[in-house]
Amino acid sequence: MFPLNKGAAPRQAHVGIPAGLHEEEYGRNGFFGRATHLYHEHPPTAWSRISGPLQPHALRVCDLVPADRDDPRGMPLTFLSNADVALRVSRRSQPMPFCYRNADSDDVYFVHRGAGRIETDFGPIEFEAGDYVVIPRGITYRVVPSTTDNFFLVIESASEIRLPDKGMLGPHALFDPGVIRTPEPRPVREDREWEVLIRREGEFTSVWYPFHPLDVAAWKGDAVTWQVNVRDIRPVVSPRYHLPPSVHTTFLGHNFVICTFLPRPLEVEDPEALRVPFYHRNIDFDEVIFYHDGDFFSRDGIKPGWVTFHPQGIHHGPHPKAVEAAKTKERTDETAVMVDTKRQLRLTDEARAASWDAYVASWQAPGSSGVRPAPGQHR
Numbered sequence: 001m002f003p004l005n006k007g008a009a010p011r012q013a014h015v016g017i018p019a020g021l022h023e024e025e026y027g028r029n030g031f032f033g034r035a036t037h038l039y040h041e042h043p044p045t046a047w048s049r050i051s052g053p054l055q056p057h058a059l060r061v062c063d064l065v066p067a068d069r070d071d072p073r074g075m076p077l078t079f080l081s082n083a084d085v086a087l088r089v090s091r092r093s094q095p096m097p098f099c100y101r102n103a104d105s106d107d108v109y110f111v112h113r114g115a116g117r118i119e120t121d122f123g124p125i126e127f128e129a130g131d132y133v134v135i136p137r138g139i140t141y142r143v144v145p146s147t148t149d150n151f152f153l154v155i156e157s158a159s160e161i162r163l164p165d166k167g168m169l170g171p172h173a174l175f176d177p178g179v180i181r182t183p184e185p186r187p188v189r190e191d192r193e194w195e196v197l198i199r200r201e202g203e204f205t206s207v208w209y210p211f212h213p214l215d216v217a218a219w220k221g222d223a224v225t226w227q228v229n230v231r232d233i234r235p236v237v238s239p240r241y242h243l244p245p246s247v248h249t250t251f252l253g254h255n256f257v258i259c260t261f262l263p264r265p266l267e268v269e270d271p272e273a274l275r276v277p278f279y280h281r282n283i284d285f286d287e288v289i290f291y292h293d294g295d296f297f298s299r300d301g302i303k304p305g306w307v308t309f310h311p312q313g314i315h316h317g318p319h320p321k322a323v324e325a326a327k328t329k330e331r332t333d334e335t336a337v338m339v340d341t342k343r344q345l346r347l348t349d350e351a352r353a354a355s356w357d358a359y360v361a362s363w364q365a366p367g368s369s370g371v372r373p374a375p376g377q378h379r
Contacts, residue, residue, distance in 0.1 A: 013037050014242040014274040024279040024315070030257070030340055031244035033284075044279050044315040045363040054314040058359035059351050061089050061290070062151065062305025068092040076154050079351035080288060080309065082343040083158065084255040087288060087307075090152040095144040098195040099213050102137060104202070105156035108251065108258065109133040110337055112292055112305060114150030118143050120225045121216050123183030130230040130292070130335070132250070134161050139225055140196060140213055151305065153290050153337060159254030169236065174250070179232040182224050188212040230292075230335055235262045239269035242278065245338060259338040263294065265331045275326035279317035285340040286311050294334035301362055308359075312344065319363055 010016040013035075017023045022043045027035035050056075059079060067074025069091035076088035086105070099119075109118070111131040117124045118133055119142040127133055135141055137160070166173045190212045198205045236247045251258040267273035287310045289299075296302045299319060310316045318326075347355075 007039070009037065009039055012241075014278060015240075015270060016272040017274065022279060023274065024281070024317075025244075026283070027244075027280065028284055030285045031246040040279075043317070043320075043363065044281070045317055047363075050314075050360055054311045055360055056311070056314065056316060057309040057347065057351075058299075058302060058356040058362075059307040059309060060305070060354045060356065061153075061307045061351070062303075063354055064089045064091075064350055066091055072097045076152070077348075077350060079307070079348050079354070080345045081348070082341060082345050084343055085158065085253060085339065085341055086156040087339060087345075088154040088156060090143075090150075090154050092143055092145055092150055092152070093148040096142045098197045098206075099140050099142045101140045101196055101198045102135075102156070103198055103200040104137070105158055106137045106161045106253075107135040108155040108157065108161060109135070110153040110155070110290070110292075112151040112153055112290075114145055114147050114152070116143070116145035116147065116150070118225075119188065119214050120183055121214060122219050122225050123186045123216070125181070125183050125225060125227055127227070128229070131227050132229070133225070133227045134251070135225050136160070136223060141225070142214070155258060155339060157253040157256070162252050164249045164252050164257075173234075173236065175228055175233045180226050180228055182226045185216050185218050187215040187217045189215070230260055230262060233260055233262060235260075235264045237264045239265060239267055240273055241270075242267055242274040242276075245277070245340075248338070255342040257338075257340050259340070261289075261332075261334060261336040261338060263331060263333050263335070266326065266329060268330050275329075276318035276322050279315055281315045282310055282312045284312065285342055286345045287316075288339045288341070288345065290337040290339075292335045292337060294332075296334045296336070299362075301356075301359075306356075309345070309347070317363075 008018055021039040024038045024040060024044055025035055026038055061079055064077055066077035066089050068076060072094045076090035078086050078088045080087040111127050111129050113129055115128050117126050121140050125133060194209050194212050196207045196213050245259055248259040248261055249257050250260045266275045289308045291302050291304055291306050293304055
């Protein structure tokens with residue numbers, strides 16, 4: 001296959017978009033595959049209304065109340081899931097009264113708010129806001145918060161979590177392996193009966209010991225719990241070309257990726273370069289973004305602790321206010337976690353109840369009459 005050029009299309013993607021036209025990237029395999037750029041006379045998000053399951057959602061997941069907020073034996077609450085990955089909210093306010101082992105999934109904790117430690121087979125890990133903590137499947141651990149107001153995005157992966165191949169960027173791009181933190185062995189010596197709660201295929205088995213099960217005094221190897229904070233991630237940037245979201249990939253799982261969006265300079269060295277995310281229609285991936293901190297200029301009305309969910313097949317791109325704001329801004333000021341999945345994600349009832357009704361109409365230009373969801377659409 002080779003690229004063709006029909007009509008008055010610019011030679012360079014994302015640069016020199018003809019006045020009055022709106023660029024869309026129709027790309028395969030999540031921006032890694034073949035692509036064609038389409039130049040529309042109208043924004044492809046300027047719909048009058050949507051009816052059906054592909055409606056985009058903005059979810060106030062910060063308002064969800066998982067069982068572990070008030071019940072020490074409670075578990076996180078799932079709001080989106082498929083066969084490969086589940087996205088859950090934990091607001092644990094008290095230490096686990098048991099040790100926990102997930103025999104179904106690798107667990108990735110993203111700390112949106114709070115502090116404390118996670119005790120593991122390998123030793124304890126202290127956590128703070130902005131931390132990713134990667135806990136491989138089958139590891140025994142215990143979450144012990146030191147504050148009561150905690151909020152975790154928990155990404156459960158049915159496959160092993162791994163790092164992306166950084167290719168010609170080199171092994172120290174995005175973050176140097178030297179910033180990765182691993183625990184020091186520190187056996188817990190509390191000789192009383194301890195429960196290990198094991199989850200397998202959604203069911204729980206309890207195993208009791210007359211001693212603390214986290215009693216490892218030494219370890220060696222590379223299958224281990226580890227963590228990295230967003231402040232140690234250095235995004236790849238280009239001052240003359242808008243890079244696709246895939247360049248911000250932090251972790252890989254089977255059929256999904258986890259990306260981290262961080263404050264970065266905008267494309268200020270070329271006045272013709274696109275500065276906001278380009279329109280696209282998610283052909284091969286569902287897209288979920290958890291907004292952690294900052295000013296989310298590409299999404300009007302979104303606040304920290306919210307999630308946007310854009311299913312495969314339907315357009316999305318910058319809001320009109322973001323397009324205007326980008327003309328004068330020189331850098332972004334947002335931190336967010338994106339999860340893109342190849343298989344369709346399903347909203348839970350709790351997620352639907354936390355959905356912002358007006359999000360589907362939020363791409364309307366300022367001053368327009370506005371559009372509201374069609375009758376019968378879910379909240």
